[in-house]
Amino acid sequence: MSTRAPKKTRNIPCEECPLCASEAFRDFEGGELSYISGFKRGELVAEAGSAIFVEGSNSPHLYTVISGWGFRYMTLEDGRRQILNYALPGDFLGLQGSLLDEMSHSVEALSDMVLCVFERDRLFELFKAQPALGFDITWLGAREEQMxxxxxxxxxxxxxxxxxxxxLAFLHQRANLVGLFNQTNVITPLTQQHVADTLGLSLVHTNKTLKKLQNRGIISWKDTGFAILDIDTLKHIASWDGLPDLKRPFI
Known part of the structure; x- marks a missing residue:
């Protein structure tokens, strides 16, 4: 984990948010964007390896991911880790802490990240003042449960x-939808250990499994990440139809 704590800044006006320019997200209506601009308290810049949330802790903030990758995880007392899901641009982090006072999972930056910062104590104010945005938060929570x-x-x-x-198909499609690839199909900086901790397999078993996919020309991997060479075959192997093609909200 990084020895540097995330840094707070305020350099990105809501009107110039890069997520607003993405076709993956719905457009704001009426005074929603103006309200969010007042609701926002700045940005958090986190280096890869930095802790965004720590299991069992309280946080006064909620976050929307503007750029970068993160992951949510839980650990056992002996240090074994289960990665629950991955956080990508547009995802809303910390809602669990708002409802239950403390986090039952941790969130770590997988790559360098930029996040919008909101005050947790003002969440109910948003639900009252902007019910449509409140519904968006409910939608994001329901989508996380579905995943x-x-x-x-x-x-x-x-x-x-x-x-x-x-x-790999799931992460590829999610990253592709929010423009994280920059004209490549490399999921980076995902490592074999991250994959093992997500799949609930040993590192040795994970290595053997990934080699089967690589030997068939479906993926390739290096220490810097995974290149997806045949997304359709990945989806076929997994018997997975893919994510729905719809514009999603963000806060």
Whole structure:
């Protein structure tokens, strides 16, 4: 984990938010963007490896990911880690802490990240003043639950090969939708250890499984990440139809 704590800044006006220019997200209506501009308290810049949330802690803030990758995880007392999901641009972090006072999971920056900062104590104010934005937050929470259902199905019923194919196809499609690839198909800086901790497999078993996909020319990988060479075959192996093609909200 990085020894540097995330830094607070305020350099990105809401009207110039890069997410607003993305076709992946719905347009704001009426005075919604102006309200969010007043609701926002700045940005957080986090280096790869920095802790955004720590399991069991309280945080006064909520975050929207503007750029970069992060991941949510839980740990056992002996240090074994289960990665629950990945945070990409547009995702809303910290809602659990707003409702339950403390986080039951941690969030770490997988790459350098920039996040919008909001005050947790003002969340109910947003629901009252902007019900449509409140619905958007509910939608984001429901979508996160839907993704976790798919992950649980994968860990519980898919074979190791199917699990790996599903995870890489899922991350590829999510990253592609929000423009994280920059004209490449490399999921970076995802490592084999991250994949193992997501799939619930040992590192040795994960390595053997990924080699099967690589030997078939479906993926390639280096220490810097995974290149997706055949997304359709990955989806076919996983028996997964892919994410719905719709514009999603963000706060």
């Amino acid at each position: 976790l259902d798919e992950h649980l199905l994968s860990i519980g019923r898919r074979s190791a090969l199917e699990r790996a194919a599903y995870l």
